[in-house]
Amino acid sequence: MMHSNEPIRSVVIAGGGTAGWMAAAAFSQLSGNGLTKITLVESEEIGTVGVGEATIPPIKSFNGMLRIDENDFLASTEGTFKLGIEFDGWLRPGQAYMHPFGSFGHDINGTRFHQFWLKQHYQGSPIGLGDYSLCNVAAKLNRFVRPVHERDSVLSTIDYAFHFDAGLYARYLRRYSEQRGVKRVEGKIKHVEQREDGFISALVLEGDLKVSGDLFIDCTGFRGLLIEQTLKTGYEDWTQYLPCDRAVAVPCERVEPLLPYTRATARHAGWQWRIPLQHRMGNGHVYCSRYISDDEAASTLLLNLDGKPLADPRVIPFTTGRRKLAWNKNCVALGLAAGFMEPLESTSIHLVQSGISKLMALFPNRNFTSPEIDEYNRLTAEQWEHTRDFLIAHYKLNNRVEPFWRACASTKVPESLQRKLALFLSSGRIFRYSDELFAEPNWTAILIGQGCIPERYDPLVDTISDEDLRRMMRSMSSAFKNAAEAMPLHGNYIKQNCFHKLPNVH
C-alpha cells in the first residue's frame, strides 16, 4: 500500500506507565499543529513495573522541554535530589566509592584532572578522587543546593538528578498530557490489526472498540505486544554479559537523614538498590537465579533494609537485552518494550527520554521512508550498546570471592569495552564515543572506583611542577569542602522548596 508524503494524523500509544505517559506528554506538543491526534490506551488492570525510580541529570532537560516546574514536580512525586550513586562492596566487601554527577576537579592545560590525581596517588597521597568532586563531597555530608550559573563559582560544578515515585510521575504526566489534548482510552488490548504490508493499522480493545492510527508507540512493557508479539521483531539477549535475570523489590520506611544519592550494594549473587524518596525508600535486589533462589534473594533484601518494610516483596523476572529494531514499520518501542538493562546506573528513564527525542527529531510522515528509521535504529543501537558496556565494567572489575562474582570477572566482554579498559589501564586515557551518554568523568569514577588504576599517568602531567601541582590540588579540595559544608542539609532544602504533603493517612 503506498502512502503519500502526508503528515501523521494520529499517534497511538499502547500502554500507560512511565514510558507511555512520558511519550504522551512529549507528543502532546504536536497537537498544537491541529493535525496530529495523540491517543493513549491503557488498562487499570495491568500493573506497571517501577516504584522508586532513580534518574540521571538529562532528565532535567526533558522536564524543561515540557516546561514543568521542578519544585511542583518534586512535590507531586515524592521527589528528592540525587548527586550520584554510591557503590558499596563492588570492588570488595567493606570498600565503597561514589559515582558522582558533574566532573572531577578542573582540567589543566587541556589535560584531564584525573591524570593529575593519578600522579598524586602514585606519590602516596591517600586523598581519593571523590574529594575533588563537589557532588561527591556534598553527598557524603547529606547536603544539597542547586548549582549557580556563574562560570567561576565552585557551585557551578554541581549537577543533579532526581529520585521519585515512578507511579506518581506517570500520574503527574497523565494530568499534564490530558490538559494538552491527549486522549486516554481505558481498556485492554485484545488484538492488533495489521495491513497487508504488515504495518499496524489499529488496536482492537476488549469490547471491540477499535483505535486506529498512523504511528504506534509500544509501551506495553516486557512483552512488547506490538513490536514483538505482532511484528516479531526479535530480541538480542545480553545475558552472557549481564547475567542477573530477576529482581525483588520492596518499599520501606525512611530513616533520617534524607540522603541525596542512590546506593547500590553488592550482595553475594547480585546487588541491592536503595532509593530515598521523601517519605519512604525504594529497595530492590537484582540477582542471578542461577546462584540464588527467589526466597533467599527476598530474605537478603528484607534483612538489609534501613527501615520497616511497607509491603510484601515483589519478584520481577527479566531478560537483559534489546529489541533488534526499536523502530519497525510504523511501530516504535519505548521503555521495557524496547529492551531491559538493570537499574545499576539509573538509565531506564533516560533511554525512554532519549528514544522520544530521537523520534521527535526524525518524526516520520505517513510514507515511513527508511532513512529516518535506519538512523533511529542506528542511534538507538549505539546508545544501548554504550550503556551496556558501562554496566558490564562494574561487574567485570570486581575483586569479590563469591562464585557469581568470579564468573562476572572472567566474562569475555564486548570488544568495544575491552579496548576501552585496556587503554585506560595503560595510561588512564578514556575517549567518549560519538553521542555516548557516559562521558570521561563517569567512566573515570567507575574504573578508578573498581580498582582499575592505570599503569602510568599521562606524560603531559609532568609539565607542571610537583610544587604547583600540590598547591592546585590542595586549593581545589579545600574549595569543594568549604562549599559543601556551607550547603543546606538535603532534608531541609526539600522542606523549603518542594515538600510533598501526604494526604490524610490511612
Next chain:
Amino acid sequence: MPINRIVIVGGGLAAWLSASALCKAFGDAIGITVVESSHGDVAGIDNSLGVPLVACTSGPLVTQFNHAFGYNEDALIAATRGGYTLGNAISNWCSSATVFNPFGEVGAALGPVNFQQVALRLRAINKPISLANYSLAALCAQAGRFAKPTTAGSTPLSQLEYGLQIDIVAYAQALKADAISSGVSVTPAKYKQCLMNDAGLIGSVITADGNMISGDLFIDCSGAARILVNSITQRHIWVDWSSWLPCSFVSNVVAATGETPQPFTHLQAGTVGWRSNISLQGKQCVVVSSVQEDGGLKFYPGTLAAPWNGNCVALGGASLVVDPACSLAFDLLCSGVRRLIGLIPDSNHCEQEMIEFNRQSRAGAECARDYAIAHYKLNNRVGDVFWDGCRNMQVPESLEHRIEVYKNCGRVVMLDGEMVDRFNWATLFDASGLRPEQYDVLTRSLPVQLVNEHLAAIREALLGTVASLPSYQSYLSHKQ
C-alpha cells in the same frame, strides 16, 4: 619508561607543526629532532600535505588547535602575510548564484524547533530563505568585516568561528623558527634508511651523510613520499579514494595583488574540477584541482588504513590525502597532531594507544572523505559530462545515509570522528539546493508570524554585531 626522544622525518607544514606543538605540550620532557629530508622540493611549494601546494585554507579545527596550544595566531598571520576565513564562497556549482558555506552556528532554535526546521516552515509556504543569511560568519564575510570571537557571555560574536588562509611555506617557516627557538633540533639531511631494533621497532634513522639519530617514537611527515612508512613495513594498507574524488592533478598560480584581501576562500567549480582562490595579504593564490593533467602535478587521494604502526606514526599527507578543494587537509593535520599528543605512549608499551589512534584516525578520515565527496556529489551542473558523472556516482554508504536522512527530514547525521559541525553540513546541503521533503510535526504548529518575528530578531542581532566590527583590512593592519 617514558618517551625521551621523538624523531620527525620530513619537512614542511606537517613536520614543523608537529615539532612545535609537541614542544609546546611537553617542554623539555621530550627531546625532538627533525630530520629535514627534502625530496625533490620546489621552492615555494609544500608537499607535506600529500598535494604540492603553495597555499591552503582551513576550518575552525585549526584555530581551535592554535588556541589549545597557545600559539600567538595574530602574530603568525601577520608575519606570514596570511589571513583568516569565515567559510567558502562556492560558484558555478549548484545555481547561477554564488552560495556561501560559513563556519559556526547558524540561526537559533525557536523553542524546541531547530533552525533548519524553522526555515522549512517558511519554505512550506513558498517564502525563500537561505540558511547562510542567518550566519554571523556569512554576514561578516559579505560585509568584509572580521574580528575574533569574544570569550565572554553569549553574544553573537562569542559564537563566531573561523579558519585560516595561509601561505604554507611561510607558515611552516614561522613554526620552524618557533620550534627551533624552543629547543627542537634539526638535521637537514637526506634520509637513507632506518635501523630496526630487536623488538621490531625503529631504533634509529640513518641519513645520507652517515649520521645516526636514535629515538623512541618516529613520525613520518614526508607527505605522499611516506619515506618512513614505506621503509618499515611492506604490509601497510592504502585505501584508495580516487573513484570518489576524481581530481588528481593540482596546479598553483600565485599573483601579487594590491586588492584588499577577503575573509573567505572562493571555490569555483570548473568544467573538470575546481579553482580555489585563497586570499592572502598582498597576493592571491589559485589552487586548481582537476581531472586533467594540464601541466599540473599528480596526487593520490586516499588514506593509510593504520597510520600508526609499531613506533612509527604518519601525520599529514603521509597519513592521508584529500582534494585541496574541500579544504580539510590542514584541519586533518592538526587533529592528527592533537590526537598523538593526547596519546603519547610509553617507550615499551604502545599497543593500546596505537589501536585507539588508528580507530580515531580512521573515523576522522572517513568523515573528511564524505565531506569532500559531498562537494562533487551534490553539484547541480546539469549537462556537463564530468559533473553529471559526479552527481550520479555511487558514494560511500555513510554519505548516502547522510544525504538521504537530510533529504527526508532535514536532520544532519553526525558520525564518530566528525571534522565539521552539524551547521556546516546543514549549510553545505542547503547551499547545494538539497531540500528536505518534509518538515517535522513540531514545526507545523509554529505560527508563521512567530517564525517571521524570530527570524527578524536574529537578523537584527547579527547585523548589529556585523556593523560593530572592524573591516577585515583594518583588523589585519592593527595586528601588524
